[in-house]
Amino acid sequence: MIIPKLALRNLIGNGAKTWLNALVLSFSFVAIIWGQSIFEGMDKEMSKVTIDQEAAGGQYWAGVYDPYDPTSFDEAPAAIPADLSAEAAEGRAVPILIVPGTIYPKGRMMSVLLKGVDPGQSVLKLPFGSLKGGSGNIPGLVGTRTAKSAGLSKGDTVTVRWRDAAGTFDAADIEIVDIFQTQVQTVDVGQVWMPIQTLQEITGRSGQATIVTVPEGAAPKTYAGWAFQDHDVLLKDIKSFIQAKAMGFSIFYVTLMAMALLAIFNTQILSIWHRRREIGTMIALGMPRGRVIGLFTLEGSLLSILAAAVGAVYGLPLLIYMAKHGWVLPAGQADSFGLALNKALYPAYSLGLVIMTILIVLAATTVVSFLPTRKIATLKPTDALKGKWS
Amino acid sequence: MIRFLFKGLIRDRSRVLLPFLTVAIGVFLTVFMFGYIKGAEYQIIEFNADLLTGHVKIMTRGYAAEPESLPNDLALDGTDKLVAELRSDDPGMTWAPRIRFGGLLDVPDEYGETKSQGTVLGTAADILAPGSPEIHRLGLENTVVKGRLPQKPGEILVGEILADRLELEPGGTATLIGSTMNGSMATANFTVSGVVRYGVRALDRTGLVMDIADARTLLDMEDAAGEILGWRTDGPYEREHIEGLAARFNARPGADGGGEFAPVMRTIRDQSDMAAMLDQFGAVQGAVLGIFILAMSLVLWNAGLIGSLRRYGEIGVRLALGEPKGGVYRSMLAEAVMVGVLGTIAGTVLGLALSYYLQAHGINISGLMKNAAVMLPSHMRSRVTAGSYFIGFIPGLLSTLIGTAIAGRGIYKRSTASLFKELET
Amino acid sequence: MKSNFLKVPSRLGIGRPAVGFVILFLAAEALLAGLIAPEQTALSPAALLEKIDENAVPGNKIMVSSMTIHGRRGDRTVKSKSWIEGDDKAFTEYLEPPREKGIKMLKLGDQLWTYTPAADRVIGISGNMLRQSVMGSDLSYEDMMENRKWSTIYAAADDGTETVLDRPCRILKLTASVPDVAYEVRRIWVDESRFLVLKEERYGKSGRLLKTLEVGEVKQMEGRWVQTRALFRDVLKEGGGTEFIIESVDFEADIPEVLFSKASLRK
Known part of the structure; x- marks a missing residue:
């Protein structure tokens, strides 16, 4: 036990220099964790917004529904299974009815998908609540991309035409009650959201839906005529993209690590050189060289732990603040017509990330701390005592 | 000292x-x-520039207003002359016309009657010319998982999921039904030379790649194209350079006229969500x-x-x-x-x-x-x-x-x- | 980073097969509704509707017609010749423009096939495909595919009188009596003495006016009154509408039964 105690005492006793080193090292720590968390945050964000706004815990697709086959949309809607209907009534499922339609903004003709959703739903994080109430015209909600291509603004009225289940045409005016921003193109481009009850009524598809989205954690069940699509299907593209990106970012991680190790290596070399007399004394007094090497290696390792502690002092509040408020990206996106992605980027810290970082840094630090100490093995105590460094 | x-x-x-x-x-x-x-x-x-947006893209004003719906009735006319002009205006750029279109792919059974049908999203580019950079830009060398690249007119590539659904194999034939620039029905038979896997569901499910000359014949778009993509060759992409180029093009004499058929230039940042x-x-x-x-x-x-x-x-x-x-x-x-x-x-x-x-x-x-x-x-x-x-x-x-x-x-x-x-x- | 590193085109851009060509083929049929017109006395709305139906479904006829679509790229005129038997068999061959020459269509009941010389293929057209958007024209498949007699799917009521093309017309308001109709309500202006529809308005369930048909010219052919020119418009959209012209009709023509078979498409 004497060695760890001694190492710690040496470290603390070294005063300002130790703290300076720890500060530099801690900076690397915080930078590694922050940098890594930003990337992970970006990746998580990609999955998260898709889960929040579209996929949730998975979707049941009715019959022939295929999002990439417009010819399937007319045929697909089916009566919502009683179970799912009951779940929906309690807010544990969101039926969505999809009906092809045409909108006529300013006399132009644009094919859209009319999507009916319960304004009171809480599974998907999109502002469907704005579809509540309103009088006269059917309330409609569009994303910024659709708003842009159709030239629609909040409060505008646009004529929409559709065919009901029997094939009968009808048209009505929709009032755009709100315009939402989203990163998920597939809930925006070419789509007009409205209350599902209204859409069911006007299309004669009472009690029907095309997809039923269930919240995360819901166990998939089997319903005749409905196929459950889990995250493997709904998030496949995103997952393979993230996988590819993670590959690229591992290099970033390695480089940051190399930087931290450079700092430790440097410190260690100086430390050993600076304390050559102390080393000589210890060897002269009969301490085995192995223990001396152990002592110095441990000091280097402890420095990284100290650095972790120092980093925690200023890093934690910073990282917590970031996690809470996000990292607000600088403006300059005005030219993209409000298509801005989330204005703030939320870093994702997993306990695993922090522990992994600390462990990897600790292991690497130990190795790097050990390397310069090998010199001790060949050191002549007499020279060292004199301050010579042979 | x-x-x-x-x-x-x-x-x-x-x-x-x-x-x-x-x-x-x-x-x-x-x-x-x-x-x-x-x-x-x-x-x-x-x-993104190679695949879809170019560093800049020229479309008609009408097309640019609703690019998602691929309105080829608003395609650019006289693209040869336009490309020649663009080349002489700025030798530091390279240009390539592309056509994207929606259609229906119909696979015949042994009696020549409809066996299966699927909707497709076609991309047409110059992929037959020897050494055409478009093959690389569209990432075709790496994505063909069955068969080979088209080598002569009348050959197409189809997405993997689409090929599975329609039971199409390399060497098989299919009829592509589309709509010409003028709204007429367009049909032609093609041979599937290969199957591509992009790893992106939308493309694997509906993607079809063909040579632009074939597409022009099919869609009655001789000397026309939905889009002309431009890439800088005298240096890397630089925002200021590219935006300057687009600004000059869009401010050229007479740029305001021509209604919805007037060509306009959009930079990569102007397209979909690229800027953000x-x-x-x-x-x-x-x-x-x-x-x-x-x-x-x-x-x-x-x-x-x-x-x-x-x-x-x-x-x-x-x-x-x-x-x-x-x-x-x-x-x-x-x-x-x-x-x-x-x-x-x-x-x-x-x-x-x-x-x-x-x-x-x-x-x-x-x-x-x-x-x-x-x-x-x-x-x-x-x-x-x-x-x-x-x-x-x-x-x-x-x-x-x-x-x-x-x-x-x-x-x-x-x-x-x-x-x-x-x-x- | 946003969710699409790769910009995938929107789903809606996909799959807009051309179905405009179907229209001409079917439109000609609809135009012929109310062809024959012996002079009659005042009838009840229901009886009048039946008369219109009776005249709309005569025996065989061979007809040459053209359709002009006012598109964004300019006007386009398609000319075709149709052989029609009753209300559920029709064979059409396109004559102009050169690009479409030789395209043939066969309709048997609810089924539709097309043959194109370019592909030398007979292609079945599914209902799903026909429900897709219609290129540039003011019509949709549902506008024209209807081949049931109006008297079986609509209840008629008097809705006033008006003069159209210098002819006194009775206005009938037709309200759907079955669910699967394209238009819940139609108002038709009927030249009562000739049983010709000279004007029509089509409404949605909500009462919204969706489409209009205005006859521009009526001529006597082989002793019968025929609407030879009409303009069809989608009133929700700006644009010039789609124009139909019937150039000639041969009533009571001899049509070999073999024409209404898939084999004849290739000939």
């Missing part, structure tokens, strides 16, 4: 080697990181680089401190011999500059060498991914920019100098009494 110091540095390897190596490694890491992040940004831009995406990447890139350089500066600053502390004894001797404190301090700073400059140059050279290598060859990541043909760059590449040559000087020179300057202040604090004490040991 400088020569004297330099000789000292050369001759006393132990005094110099460690600081030099530290600076060199630190600068190397910085330059490499810089090139790597720039490479990532460059790849995002080039990837690039801005976000830019912000992240800036922050990451900033933090990295700051951290590296601290490391090298620390190294500067350490390097000076190590020479405590030597300085003591020099002061004891009567050298003025200011002189010692200045000579230390001069040495720091030399070490910093040499280390930075060495580190930059190494960093540039690796960056250039990775720019040319990249790190192959395709083998490391489960779906080998995912429509993403198969190689991670670095990118050497002008900044790569200078970025290393911030941590390499500046930080070393500041570190030494702070450590060197100790010289002024030393008392003669303690000097002799130090000399005793």
